[in-house]
Amino acid sequence: MGKGxxxxxxGKIFRGTYGKRRPRKKKEKEQKEEQKEEEQQEA
Structure with a gap:
């Protein structure tokens, strides 16, 4: 359990890769759209 x-x-940070343990951050625009969809489903 280290950089290798x-x-x-x-290890993902060291290699510069992404995956289940290190997901990519979503853009602000996408997050706002998801929040709107969730609010509509609740109502």
Whole structure:
């Protein structure tokens, strides 16, 4: 579990890759759209 481990978050950061343990951050626009959809479903 370190920088050489492909499956750990630290290893992903070291390699510059993404995956289940290190998902990509969503853009603000996408987050706002998702919040609107969730609010509509609740009402």
């Amino acid at each position: 481990d492909k499956r750990s978050k630290r």
